[in-house]
Amino acid sequence: LHRYGWQPVLQYPVGSAELAAPPTVEQLALRMTALSHPVRMRLCRHLARSAYTTGELARVHGLTAPEVSRHLGVLxxxxxxxxxxxxxxxxxxxxxxxxxRLGSDFLEAALR
Structure with a gap:
């Protein structure tokens, strides 16, 4: 906006202090392995929409709380x-x- 008597101001986006390091191949394999289980994929479908407690997830999926807790621990x-x-x-x-970012992380790890 220009108006008589006003000084122009340039604003630049501020980047983060540290760029996030790309995940290692081991981290990427761990993430893909975690998502390979069908129960964990169903849990992820719910968790993508909202936050839930272990008990709520257990009731919705017909599992026990310790089972859900173990799957959440892996994720x-x-x-x-x-x-x-x-x-x-x-x-x-x-x-x-x-x-x-999982797909781009995979591609980046494959091209390293």
């Missing part, structure tokens, strides 16, 4: 699920940005 270890505490409940949600 969390792979870096695909984030957790946050709300009172006495722990909410799990799919990290959609990590999943969205």
């Amino acid at each position: 969390k270890k792979a870096g695909l699920v984030t957790t946050r505490r709300r009172g006495r409940y722990v909410l799990h949600q799919l990290d959609v940005t990590v999943v969205a």
